[in-house]
Amino acid sequence: MASWTSCLFSLLLVGLIAETAGELLKSGGFETLAGWACPHPAQCTLTNDKHSGQHSVLVKGRHETYQGPSQLVTLLPGHLYKINAWMKLLNDHADQNLLINVGFQLTDDSHIYVAAAGHFDAKVSEGWVHVQGDFVAPHKPLKSTRIYFESKPSASVSFEVDDASVTQAQHVTPVTTSYLNQQIDQHRKSNIHFNVQTAHGVHHNNVRIHVLQTKKSFPFGSSFNAGKYNANASHGRYQDFIHKHFNWAVPENALQWYTIEHQRNHMNYQTALDAIHGVRQHGLKVRGHSLVWSAEKHVQNWQKNISAHELRHVVQLHIQQTMHKMRGLLEHWDVNNEILHFQWYQDRFHDPDYNLELFRLAHQIDPHVKLFLNDFDVVVRGDATLEYLAQAKKYKAANVGLSGMGVQCHFPEGLTPDATAIKQRLDLLSTAGVPIWVTELDVVAVDENKRADLYEAALRALYGHPAVQGIIFWGFWDQTHWRGPHAALVKGENLQLTAAGRRVLDLFENQWMTDESHDLSQSGNQFKVRGFHGDYEVNVYYQGKQHIKFNFSLGNQDETIELIVNP
Template identity: 60%
Template structure:
């Protein structure tokens, strides 16, 4: 026993010296863990080591083991724990929580990691996430704890917990790191072979490589009512046409808007706008066919059940996809299914979420179908659950194309590229494209807002799994979060500091416009993917007959030019 005790002590010391903040993180004893309002014992049923912690006798969902640790404001931490339920309760969630205590006596709770609708049949569940300690006020201490709710009647085992500084496992992601990925993923070589006729001095020849359009999708949600009514003298619509290449109707394609009362349908609101933006060259996402969150299901739908409900949903999906056939590139099929399972619960069919995709895929196989979730990148409580969901859908072969990640950063929350990359890395394990479907940040100060948007955009654009980025609005008068999130404001749609920063990235830094004086017979320009023009200037005058156009994709492109007078 003395030898075993020494080994446990050495293991604990080794973990602490490696950056582990939790004491007795492997639960090889009861030491250092508080079990408020519950009963804790050791169990030989473990995930690793010799023991796990068995938690029973809980009176409410928030009762669970905890301990106090010290954290530093602004530091990013990796956190995790393995949990196994001992009995079932419908709708049971398991969560790794943080309870901050500040020196002024106030507190804050946050979810670090969450597994929804957990069951005993899931076995050992890995709760894993990242968090950034707050900087708005001094932290006295942090109490991480494990909870399972909403009922306290469910017991569980806990094992192999960890909280470590993120810098202990690879360091912080810098703009230099992201620029390297952007160069590798978003650009290709343009190889220019240039010959000159007799009498042409190469020093008098300049080659101008000009990108006219970008291939990478940068889009926005658009308010259909404001767009169709040409508010601000049509400047709202003009801004959409001039600054984005994709859009998504913010609400007009949602079932609750199309058919708020049974049989009273309005597709014209969305279709009028979609036809207009497409005439200006934009591509369109569809959002959304079904929304599983209870509060967002129409009352008349909630009155249905059984085959009547199944038929109504199927008819809605088929009709909506028929009316939008050929107009949309994507559909978000079942919005926020990790946060709401109303249809599955109502039909007593946990696999009905898969059936929704089958219906949509059969209705129009040319449209790319997406899951769409929040708390997976801007926050990370659902990141691992989302990966598991995507893997389940992919395995079921129901037509899933990609994962939509909503990125609604909290008020005054500074996006952290290290955290964003870590969460995207997890999601990328599904092996399918990721689209940022709903991006916004919030900051009262315009310059701080500009910093926030830039950090988020660089981290998202600088991840190889991300295939497109959609802002969830841009104008203060048509943004669900108002001026604190806006890129432009006022009736004249004037750029804010955030707007100037964002569109400098999108339209200047991430576009190619280079002019080179001819020195040899070949030159290489590394350009962003998109549509190009090549202009030849001789002695200050363009030779318009030598202009060429092409589209640069993921492979290199060769341009042959013969310069003659």
Template identity: 50%
Template structure:
């Protein structure tokens, strides 16, 4: 009897018995070693390939005669409402298209509901695929809708009509969350975000050690916690509360829109780079730096067509290359010495306008080279979405990161945007899997655009805490930037504060408790109990060591704790 013929608890019991408690394979004959059944090829042709043309095993299947982009092998499967699944397949393109840099390939899941409505989920994607890529693994994950489903179909789509491709080793399996994730992230935080402060105390022989207190208090965080800044608001003289909030609670910032190329064109037409609307951005950067914050540049170019300046869209060939080069050189010159990072080519997985316009697949690499040549100091980043909060682009981002690193174009890190959908509860186990995957590139990862969405502020507080713990508790993450932390009311989907009054919401209070209480060090030790040699495990950052004798502060000294342990010598005097 098939699983589909069963129902209720007996069906679930059979699934667990068949697939095991931790993983359940939904697809049948995913390696095609038993022919093509139960795979379907509606409106086009499929044929078995032998072992010489398969990725693994005795067979793969080839799709050909495709007349629509959405045509690809498909199979119905049974999902459980609310469960998380991982899908993957090996894929190889068999022909290219004339005049194209490559084609998109996607793993897709279609849900058909009892009322005959549909929901289509992009599970995994990879752009600009060609025959030269050979066999590659495409992988992603999805969550089944939390309601009854009439049918669920897994299928391939993406390449234009006429492109043939082979697939092998297809799999859709349930993945489970690690109930121990909190302890594991806490262990990473204690190991990676802290170091030892070895305190050596010298004091007179006749001193009353029970009257000596040594307070080790952190005054500034070393780990980068930052936020997007609305430059229009930041430079407004009436927005002192806004500026104070940013300066008080963050040590990094990013001007959200002020440095984007099209932003200049929206507000001031110009004939040359010297006419750009830059004063507001410069004032914002200067104010942030004066307040002691470090600043990220976001972004130099954006390959998604809708975000490209209209004048630039009219260019091609050498004129386009010259315009981009002039933009980079001018911008790098006026920002020289003020920015720590630059997002170079924003969301290049989801748009390749410059590459396609110039018919140059490697132009994205050239952008990094030009920026480094214009100013070698700022660290240069990729930056993309659906790579951690969701996983549709994780495997594509892995391939892109490896390509950039191997090309030696001065890529210093990869930005992972971390935009969670409305009412999407962050899954720490899923976040860790995605970060583990991307960490194999071997460069730092920054959570560049973190936000969660729920109309209920207490739910939002739970969501943001889970996301923060998962990110801060992963060793590859070297910085976290909040993207949308201010809203128009306490029920704003993304807000940590109420816009205008800057009053903290429940989510805001939760965040500041983590950043300024739980993840900051403040310990007081009585000398008679601690002894003359003791160790404090402290978070990285700046510190003040206060010597208090008989209730009065006798002296203090400052030091910085980094990744290496620090020894602090303290002298206690026999007087107040």
């Protein structure tokens, strides 16, 4: 009986794998509604307006945003899936998004919801748009999985769906820790070749060479609270932590327009300037975040109450003043934050290419500072990756001064960073041919050790990808972190390291730094050190005493060090 049960289970598993290898949706072309459900009171009916074939599904009469056509599918836990459909908005509404979401019910009856694909700030004038993305099924036993289509924030709009598809991603090799370590070794390290000559009478067993990395060249940084930083008497430890452990910094929201000019014509640049000068004096480089932010909730009321003509002039004046104030102090500027998802200025001016104008203006004002796009859900999740890629290609082709793509990485609580999915999304984004920076990294977990695991998983996946040129945490102290104490690396007035902080610093300052000693009696006159990129100090000891000391920098090219040791 046991053997028969085992065989039956194997047959069922083979059948399940075979089913998920192909198309998982039934009636994805919407020639019929077989397999589809439509939650009451929404109405899902076939219509002759279609993307292809004879029909699509028309969705109207919704009372809640999630109400739309949905279907149960069978997925394998922990696997990566591709999802796409053609969707069409029928009523314009500000910041309306067309979305494909996935709801997972686990065997313990808990639920996980994942945004799988989206088209943001949709317009009726666009007609049919291709909504596509990817998602990873939870690494937990699944009871059921439902794919559903929605449009939000307004439930009153109607939309159509056609040519929907869900398939398991094929030919995807799971990314292991071993693979990431190999990538880190390949892309973050170079060889240091030592050729040592010893004079007559110098015995190898009396010569020791210490190779010590004193500074890393890869940017590891964090945002920080400019007000707390400037309060030197109360928060010296806060300053000290930033200076000691990071080489890049972002004055969090001190450069946001709503901070600088909350009330019209009442400017405050000094808080940001004091903090920027402070970190620069300690050798840190600084990112500017951000000149403009098109999310309506971050636009000051006084801007909303002036005419579009006047507003256009005001935006231009703000960018000119701010960039002149910060000239020579910043390496990067995020020009207009999160414009993939929010387009308040574009909508106010009825100009979908307004952001190109902002980039051109910023590049003319300061052609030396690097201008960035910056957005979310392009690496942590896959619902906006392809749209971000298209946006970057558009800006690069327009020759408006685009220098980089900022990928925010705010991992939701309960979501373990998936190295395989992260690699797939970064691989896609890298095809734009634009440098990628992780501009806002954080995870959330109540348990400090779990938080440490999450940070390590994220950092290894991101640092191990060759397209990533810098990683910035979006805060580290529990008393100032925007996501609260459960995202922090340090806690309390004394900035005590949490388990997550200890893990992160072990990666930054131990595992990903080079510190080696070589005795010539064991290594011989010629040996190699595989070192992380950065600044180095070499000390040659003869008979236990320092004999030679010098410094050099290691970059992408191998270095050869010639040494002569005299008695």
